[in-house]
Amino acid sequence: MSRRTYGQYCAMARALDVLGERWTLLIVRELLTGPKRFKDLLEGLPGIGTNLLAARLKDLEGEGVLRRTTLPPPAGSAVYQLTERGRDLEPVLMGLARWGVDQLGEPHTGEAFRPVWAVQAMKATMGPEAARWVRETYEFHVGEDVFHVRVDDGVSEPEYGPAFEPDLVLRTDGDTFLSLVSGRLEATDAIEAGKLRVEGDPEALARVSDIFGPPVGARRSGTGLGAS
Amino acid sequence: MSRRTYGQYCAMARALDVLGERWTLLIVRELLTGPKRFKDLLEGLPGIGTNLLAARLKDLEGEGVLRRTTLPPPAGSAVYQLTERGRDLEPVLMGLARWGVDQLGEPHTGEAFRPVWAVQAMKATMGPEAARWVRETYEFHVGEDVFHVRVDDGVSEPEYGPAFEPDLVLRTDGDTFLSLVSGRLEATDAIEAGKLRVEGDPEALARVSDIFGPPVGARRSGTGLGAS
DNA sequence: CGGAATCCTCTTCGATACTG
DNA sequence: CAGTATCGAAGAGGATTCCG
Numbered sequence: 001m002s003r004r005t006y007g008q009y010c011a012m013a014r015a016l017d018v019l020g021e022r023w024t025l026l027i028v029r030e031l032l033t034g035p036k037r038f039k040d041l042l043e044g045l046p047g048i049g050t051n052l053l054a055a056r057l058k059d060l061e062g063e064g065v066l067r068r069t070t071l072p073p074p075a076g077s078a079v080y081q082l083t084e085r086g087r088d089l090e091p092v093l094m095g096l097a098r099w100g101v102d103q104l105g106e107p108h109t110g111e112a113f114r115p116v117w118a119v120q121a122m123k124a125t126m127g128p129e130a131a132r133w134v135r136e137t138y139e140f141h142v143g144e145d146v147f148h149v150r151v152d153d154g155v156s157e158p159e160y161g162p163a164f165e166p167d168l169v170l171r172t173d174g175d176t177f178l179s180l181v182s183g184r185l186e187a188t189d190a191i192e193a194g195k196l197r198v199e200g201d202p203e204a205l206a207r208v209s210d211i212f213g214p215p216v217g218a219r220r221s222g223t224g225l226g227a228s
Numbered sequence: 229m230s231r232r233t234y235g236q237y238c239a240m241a242r243a244l245d246v247l248g249e250r251w252t253l254l255i256v257r258e259l260l261t262g263p264k265r266f267k268d269l270l271e272g273l274p275g276i277g278t279n280l281l282a283a284r285l286k287d288l289e290g291e292g293v294l295r296r297t298t299l300p301p302p303a304g305s306a307v308y309q310l311t312e313r314g315r316d317l318e319p320v321l322m323g324l325a326r327w328g329v330d331q332l333g334e335p336h337t338g339e340a341f342r343p344v345w346a347v348q349a350m351k352a353t354m355g356p357e358a359a360r361w362v363r364e365t366y367e368f369h370v371g372e373d374v375f376h377v378r379v380d381d382g383v384s385e386p387e388y389g390p391a392f393e394p395d396l397v398l399r400t401d402g403d404t405f406l407s408l409v410s411g412r413l414e415a416t417d418a419i420e421a422g423k424l425r426v427e428g429d430p431e432a433l434a435r436v437s438d439i440f441g442p443p444v445g446a447r448r449s450g451t452g453l454g455a456s
Numbered sequence: 457c458g459g460a461a462t463c464c465t466c467t468t469c470g471a472t473a474c475t476g
Numbered sequence: 477c478a479g480t481a482t483c484g485a486a487g488a489g490g491a492t493t494c495c496g
Contacts, residue, residue, distance in 0.1 A: 004467080004488090007275065009335040009406075010345035011352065012257050012321055015328030020250065022469070029240050038478050047235065049470045054479055078478080085330075092323040093240055099316055100243030107237040117238035124239065178237075232469090232486085250488070266459055277489050282460050306459085 003059070018063050019089070023048050024056055025096070028082070028089050031066060033116050033147065034160040035081035046112045065089070097124035113174060115142040118181045119149055119158040122212055128154045131211045138208050139166035142177045151211065168200035168208060181212055231287070246291045247317070251276055252284055253324070256310070256317050259294060261344050261375065262388040263309035274340045293317070325352035341402060343370040346409045347377055347386040350440055356382045359439045366436050367394035370405045379439060396428035396436060409440055 006013040019025055023045060030036055030044045041053060057080055060066045065086040071079050082089075101121055107113060119140075132154045139148040139162055148163035149156050172180070176195040179185035187209040190196035198205055232249075234241040247253050251273060258264055258272040269281060285308055288294045293314040299307050310317075329349055335341060347368075360382045367376040367390055376391035377384050400408070404423040407413035415437040418424035426433055 006254065007336075007339050008254075008345070009332070009339045009341040010257075011325040011328035011332055011349040012345075013254060013328070014332055015324040016253060018331070019324075020248075020253070022248065025244060025248070026234065026236075026241060029238075047470075049472090050479065051471090051481080052469065088327055092320065092327060095320040095323050096243040096247075097239040099320060100239035100241070102313075103246070104237070104239055104242055108235075111235050111237045113237040117236070117240075121239040267457090275489075277491090278460065279462080279490090280488065 015092075018060075018065070019092075021056070023052060024060065025089075025093065027053070027056055027060065028065065028086060029093055029117075029120070031080060031082045031086065032090060032093065032120070033158055035069070035071070035079040036160070037077055037079050041080065044114060060086075093120075094124040097121050101125055107178065113178060115140060115145050115174065115177050116147050116158055116160065118178070119147070119156070119212070122181070123156045123158060126154070126156060126211070130154065131156065131207075134207055134211070136167040136204055136207065137163045137165065138204070139163040139169045140177075141169070141171040143174045156211070166200065168198065168204040170208070171197045180209075243320075246288075246293070247320075249284070251280060252288065253317075253321065255281070255284055255288065256293065256314060257321055257345075257348070259308060259310045259314065260318060260321065260348070261386055263297070263299070263307040264388070265305055265307050269308065272342060288314075321348075322352040325349045329353055335406065341406060343368065343373050343402065343405050344375050344386055344388065346406070347375070347384070347440070350409070351384045351386060354382070354384060354439070358382065359384065359435075362435055362439070364395040364432055364435065365391045365393065366432070367391040367397045368405075369397070369399040371402045377440075384439070394428065396426065396432040398436070399425045408437075 003017070005017040008014075019028075026045055027041065030041055036044070038050075038053070038057075041057075042048065042050065045053065057066070057068070061068055061080075064083055066080050066082050069079060069081055071077050097120060101124070104121075131151050134151050135153060137148055137150045140146070146162055147158060147160045148166060149158045150163070151157075172190065172195060176185065176190055180187060180190060180196070185195075187196060187198075187205060191198060231245070233245040236242075247256070254273055255269065258269055264272070266278075266281070266285075269285075270276065270278065273281065285294070285296070289296055289308075292311055294308050294310050297307060297309055299305050325348060329352070332349075359379050362379050363381060365376055365378045368374070374390050375386060375388045376394060377386045378391075379385075400418065400423060404413065404418055408415060408418060408424070413423075415424060415426075415433060419426060
């Protein structure tokens, strides 16, 4: 029962008492892109085991990080959703993403990959100069996954599910998407090869590949906290 | 043996593969205030156990987060020191601190407390308006601990050990220090009560209590990442 | 004495099977 | 579909011992 704590009167240790256990922060990552059902979470956290997920969700609900709610009709399914306190964790996750991209390298064989993860990493590493003046929504269909990204003046907000009125809709498969975001493949080439289909403003395609083309626009860009 | 990984091609998951195990980020926290010996780390991480600390240090050295070096004479002792890649983790720790202060509350009985932790939390929660125009160094002697804080135009940098040319030297005990930073006690009252001794510019004392007085100047201040 | 390997007990994790 | 129950395997915590 008794949650294990560090027993330190320290802000970071207290945060880690809540968030430091295995899988916990990845659950938050999943919920950053919108509410999810138990099943969806299992999908996004391969290897977690149902008992552990259930336990973590219960803990996190107790800590006020997420809430168990029922989606409005017609869906009506039970979902887990971040509270405001949970969404406050976004900067932490983005910081981890910024640190993690540098040692991402090539995908290992057998490694799981979900397209949204890439978009979340983009968001983290995007400098304020990228996508400036742009205010558009892109909808992605990557294999079975459907998600969209709202870009608004230098900030991108990835979210699960279809968009309301997307300016551009892109359809591709997981491998092609990975090649695109890692810069190994150009969008125009992918279209010619029949690996990518696009609907919407053709000029928007230029912008979207500009924003999401190279995986990291500017490595070691400002941390914003003046690390020595 | 085999380090446990999430097996996900995701920047955050990769970061957590390296940092997500118990104690790891707290080791980084300790090293953010300067190089430390094995013994010093044990002191700052009550409950860790020598075997685990040794294992973590080896892992982190392998990951390029820290380096085992020998201090220049006359010290000549072996110390652990963050690499640049390790110092890049500061924003992550600061983010955790900002999130953690909100649920810090009153110190639990039996909970460990090291004065530097408080100063690190201050740094994390300090808004850019605080300590603007200030460029001073304060040296703290709290019980056995000696550390200093360099304040430079809105940014504070806590570090272990004495300062080179401190503008102010403060001497007190752990409990009094905790009362001071939590705002339960005013510096002037502490001096009158003989609990705090100060050497240096008297005007600097006003500034230092202004900067480090209330534990959190402005809660929920900007996260700098535009969390929804 | 600082630094680290060894042993042992206990908790947590991971996978599967099972139930409302 | 959403979770609980179970059990072997891995990891953590604490003390002790070893190396320099």
